[in-house]
Amino acid sequence: MPRLRPHSVIPGFGLTLGYTLSYLSLIVLIPLTALALKGAVQPWAQFREAVFDPRTLAAWRLTFGTAFIASVINAFFGLIVAWTLVRYDFPGRRILDALIDVPFALPTAVSGIALTAIYSQNGWMGRWLQPLGIKAAFSPLGIVIALTFIGLPFIVRTVQPAVEDLDPAIEEAAALLGASRATTLARVIFPALQPALIAGFVTAFARSLGEYGSVIFISGNMPMKTEIASLLIVTKLEEFDYSGAAAIALLMLVSSFLLLLLVNVGQWWSTRHLRRVA
Amino acid sequence: MAIEARHVSKSFANYVALRDVGLEVNDGELMALLGPSGSGKTTLLRIIAGLDTPDPNSETVVTVDGQDILDRSASERRVGFVFQHYALFRHMTVFENIAFGLRVRPRKLRPREPELRRRVNELLDLIQLGRWAHHYPSQLSGGQRQRVALARALAIEPSVLLLDEPFGALDAKVRQELRRWLRALHAKIPVTSVLVTHDQEEALEVADRIVIMNQGRIEQTGTPDEVFHHPASEFVVTFLGNVNLFHGRSEANGQAARMFVRPYELEIERNPSNVSSVAARIQRIQSAGPMVRVELTSDQYEAITAELTHDRFRDLSIKTGETVFVKVRDARVFQAANI
Amino acid sequence: MSFHPHTEPKWMRTAFIGASIVFVGVLILLPVISVFTEAFRKGVSFYLASISDPLAMSALRLTLITAGVTLAANLVFGLAASWVIAKFSFPGRNVLLSLIDLPFAVSPVISGLVFVLLFGAQGWFGDSLSRHGLQIIFATPGVILATIFVTFPFIARELIPLMQEQGAEEEEAAVLLGASGWQIFRRVTLPNIRWALVYGVVLANARAMGEFGAVSVVSGHIRGRTNTLPLHVEILYNEYNFSAAFAVASLLALLALVTLLAKAALEWRIRAEERPAVMEE
Numbered sequence: 001m002p003r004l005r006p007h008s009v010i011p012g013f014g015l016t017l018g019y020t021l022s023y024l025s026l027i028v029l030i031p032l033t034a035l036a037l038k039g040a041v042q043p044w045a046q047f048r049e050a051v052f053d054p055r056t057l058a059a060w061r062l063t064f065g066t067a068f069i070a071s072v073i074n075a076f077f078g079l080i081v082a083w084t085l086v087r088y089d090f091p092g093r094r095i096l097d098a099l100i101d102v103p104f105a106l107p108t109a110v111s112g113i114a115l116t117a118i119y120s121q122n123g124w125m126g127r128w129l130q131p132l133g134i135k136a137a138f139s140p141l142g143i144v145i146a147l148t149f150i151g152l153p154f155i156v157r158t159v160q161p162a163v164e165d166l167d168p169a170i171e172e173a174a175a176l177l178g179a180s181r182a183t184t185l186a187r188v189i190f191p192a193l194q195p196a197l198i199a200g201f202v203t204a205f206a207r208s209l210g211e212y213g214s215v216i217f218i219s220g221n222m223p224m225k226t227e228i229a230s231l232l233i234v235t236k237l238e239e240f241d242y243s244g245a246a247a248i249a250l251l252m253l254v255s256s257f258l259l260l261l262l263v264n265v266g267q268w269w270s271t272r273h274l275r276r277v278a
Numbered sequence: 279m280a281i282e283a284r285h286v287s288k289s290f291a292n293y294v295a296l297r298d299v300g301l302e303v304n305d306g307e308l309m310a311l312l313g314p315s316g317s318g319k320t321t322l323l324r325i326i327a328g329l330d331t332p333d334p335n336s337e338t339v340v341t342v343d344g345q346d347i348l349d350r351s352a353s354e355r356r357v358g359f360v361f362q363h364y365a366l367f368r369h370m371t372v373f374e375n376i377a378f379g380l381r382v383r384p385r386k387l388r389p390r391e392p393e394l395r396r397r398v399n400e401l402l403d404l405i406q407l408g409r410w411a412h413h414y415p416s417q418l419s420g421g422q423r424q425r426v427a428l429a430r431a432l433a434i435e436p437s438v439l440l441l442d443e444p445f446g447a448l449d450a451k452v453r454q455e456l457r458r459w460l461r462a463l464h465a466k467i468p469v470t471s472v473l474v475t476h477d478q479e480e481a482l483e484v485a486d487r488i489v490i491m492n493q494g495r496i497e498q499t500g501t502p503d504e505v506f507h508h509p510a511s512e513f514v515v516t517f518l519g520n521v522n523l524f525h526g527r528s529e530a531n532g533q534a535a536r537m538f539v540r541p542y543e544l545e546i547e548r549n550p551s552n553v554s555s556v557a558a559r560i561q562r563i564q565s566a567g568p569m570v571r572v573e574l575t576s577d578q579y580e581a582i583t584a585e586l587t588h589d590r591f592r593d594l595s596i597k598t599g600e601t602v603f604v605k606v607r608d609a610r611v612f613q614a615a616n617i
Numbered sequence: 618m619s620f621h622p623h624t625e626p627k628w629m630r631t632a633f634i635g636a637s638i639v640f641v642g643v644l645i646l647l648p649v650i651s652v653f654t655e656a657f658r659k660g661v662s663f664y665l666a667s668i669s670d671p672l673a674m675s676a677l678r679l680t681l682i683t684a685g686v687t688l689a690a691n692l693v694f695g696l697a698a699s700w701v702i703a704k705f706s707f708p709g710r711n712v713l714l715s716l717i718d719l720p721f722a723v724s725p726v727i728s729g730l731v732f733v734l735l736f737g738a739q740g741w742f743g744d745s746l747s748r749h750g751l752q753i754i755f756a757t758p759g760v761i762l763a764t765i766f767v768t769f770p771f772i773a774r775e776l777i778p779l780m781q782e783q784g785a786e787e788e789e790a791a792v793l794l795g796a797s798g799w800q801i802f803r804r805v806t807l808p809n810i811r812w813a814l815v816y817g818v819v820l821a822n823a824r825a826m827g828e829f830g831a832v833s834v835v836s837g838h839i840r841g842r843t844n845t846l847p848l849h850v851e852i853l854y855n856e857y858n859f860s861a862a863f864a865v866a867s868l869l870a871l872l873a874l875v876t877l878l879a880k881a882a883l884e885w886r887i888r889a890e891e892r893p894a895v896m897e898e
Contacts, residue, residue, distance in 0.1 A: 209726020
């Protein structure tokens with residue numbers, strides 16, 4: 001890449017930097033600061049009450065639990081789908097590839113009502129599950145399904161480039177050294193894909209924590225049972241409990257940031273030996 | 279338009295690129311700035327272009343045609359600049375690339391369309407790419423792209439032409455052709471030009487005068503003949519072509535000194551002709567080339583390289599493994615102080 | 618796409634392909650299809666009546682206005698931000714990059730919440746706003762602001778890697794040839810980024826029109842005034858007017874499908890341009 005100099009001859013530095021910073025401050029920094037202040041600047045007892053009250057705790061447990069399970073499911077299937085899309089050719093491959101982007105493009109309200117229709121008792125999928133005694137819609141399972149829908153593209157689109165970047169020479173070397181295909185997959189290829197898989201997992205997880213539209217229709221929103229954290233925030237807002245809403249929101253933000261930080265640190269750490277060799 | 283620079287220094291965050299450097303380019307001259315990477319040659323070129331600024335110093339002077347250019351911005355200086363990687367506008371045709379400098383002029387100075395077309399076509403003929411006028415840079419080879427870059431720079435009728443390793447990204451053969459082509463072009467359009475290169479063969483072949491730089495300083499300025507046959511320092515003699523290094527003591531004052539001898543300045547004989555002939559064993563003979571290369575070792579020196587003409591080689595009829603005598607016909611000596 | 622001589626046994630390949638098709642088919646394809654089947658459940662005339670209903674129309678109007686204003690604002694931002702980040706290096710550049718990615722890490726509900734905290738009745742500026750008779754929350758400006766927050770990274774994120782890869786040499790060459798800043802931008806930079814720009818606009822638009830969570834928080838759900846299409850879908854659904862809800866939702870689904878088509882076409886275009894076509898001399 002060409003070298004850049006700090007104050008280049010190219011015009012427009014001051015103007016564009018100034019505009020960018022102002023816009024960012026106005027749209028992002030100031031609002032987020034308001035949140036941080038509102039959430040953090042309140043009596044500790046009040047904060048504790050908002051955050052640790054049984055209904056909130058139930059919401060946290062539900063939110064984290066369902067997000068985790070959904071992301072694990074996505075990690076497993078997403079890896080398979082990404083591998084299949086890159087390595088195999090079959091009729092309908094292009095359509096499959098295009099479908100992966102649907103959860104990105106489809107408005108969350110639309111996916112929310114569609115998923116509910118399918119998994120409720122008379123729905124296309126719900127009717128198969130009912131005789132088995134499995135209740136999909138209006139239960140935590142429904143939430144997991146919705147979050148799986150939302151999170152799949154994150155994993156697939158993160159792992160796909162990693163699969164494409166795999167050096168075929170490494171697989172050939174393993175085969176020549178006598179490894180079976182299964183061994184090669186497990187010991188050579190999977191570790192190479194791990195960083196991308198983990199990054200995708202964490203991104204999907206972070207996104208699932210805050211998901212709203214696709215979940216509130218299928219969950220049923222019963223407090224203590226199927227109420228997710230983001231809905232709780234909205235409820236508190238409607239009750240004009242700004243501080244409570246801000247407290248919960250702040251915690252949610254902090255956990256998302258910590259997760260993303262974790263990913264970046266993890267990736268830096270896992271590639272440290274690569275850097276030293278280079 | 280002559281270029282003059284005096285007391286130019288430039289340091290970046292973690293190293294010094296130029297140390298109080300001065301330069302004079304005569305009007306119409308093609309000067310080469312030659313040196314290894316990190317020698318400061320590109321930095322100096324960019325300062326003349328206005329892409330970088332020298333460290334502030336009341337004594338610093340950079341003028342073109344006698345006029346101070348340091349207070350003018352890069353777009354005001356009217357310098358023609360050719361980048362190593364062409365920097366052609368990828369979404370414009372060859373024609374539009376060349377026309378660009380004319381199209382962006384303020385209304386008063388802008389030539390009318392027929393005039394503009396005439397000028398661009400003239401340049402296209404000069405670089406012999408008339409057929410490609412409406413092609414895009416991605417459809418051209420590297421050599422063609424560089425010719426377009428040159429035409430684009432010349433279109434604005436610059437006062438000086440600056441070239442930053444213009445042939446560095448090209449194949450060896452294409453490089454040779456373009457060197458010759460550049461010299462011919464310069465004969466037709468004698469714009470004062472400064473060419474930066476790390477290729478000594480290129481500098482020696484193309485330039486009227488060469489400035490040899492090393493670690494931010496100028497080692498020597500002179501014509502190709504001057505720098506090649508009368509190098510001013512050890513750096514110059516080792517940088518320009520192959521050289522053998524012998525250690526010894528100066529007869530004049532007994533100080534340690536180093537003697538630099540070019541391969542073709544060594545003579546090979548079957549019998550020692552005088553005291554200074556050194557016995558050496560032939561390790562390898564390479565006769566596929568314009569000269570015959572003979573690699574020898576002696577007691578004191580592990581690797582001596584000599585070059586003979588094919589006639590001389592045939593006369594001697596030497597073979598690998600034989601011991602012969604090596605004599606120095608001509609050399610440059612530098613004492614510790616000169617190093 | 619790459620094919621390797623040393624590949625998995627056939628049964629494994631079949632299993633992977635089968636699992637992928639079933640998983641993605643059930644998870645993703647079914648919901649998409651169901652939107653349309655549910656929409657037409659009560660027949661075509663009911664469908665048409667639902668989408669031409671005045672409330673649906675005003676929701677559509679608000680959605681279009683929001684998307685238009687949002688795109689315009691974020692377009693200027695995206696161009697400015699990518700210009701300064703890609704053509705210059707300065708301390709804090711990486712921090713700036715992370716800040717631009719921020720909305721992606723924030724839940725939609727929180728994106729709306731922050732503006733309620735600023736401009737709501739009990740917010741920082743709530744008093745001064747009501748004194749001047751201005752309303753942001755529960756009114757169109759709030760909807761626009763929340764949408765801007767959620768969509769502004771899209772355009773910048775498409776442009777920045779591309780402009781970084783293209784470097785600044787063409788712009789430098791243009792400076793030396795005497796061009797002014799605006800000329801450089803218009804004639805040199807813009808043509809080089811046009812497809813990525815369109816791509817970013819398409820993605821941002823899809824998100825702007827479909828945003829639900831953030832807008833839900835700031836809008837107040839006032840029918841005919843502060844409802845966007847997604848919110849209108851929610852209202853219809855909560856009233857058990859399912860077929861009408863799906864009818865309106867199908868419009869959004871169509872938008873999503875068009876977006877995906879445009880995305881695919883643009884990706885193909887961008888890749889085609891990157892392929893060098895060098896002819897030998």
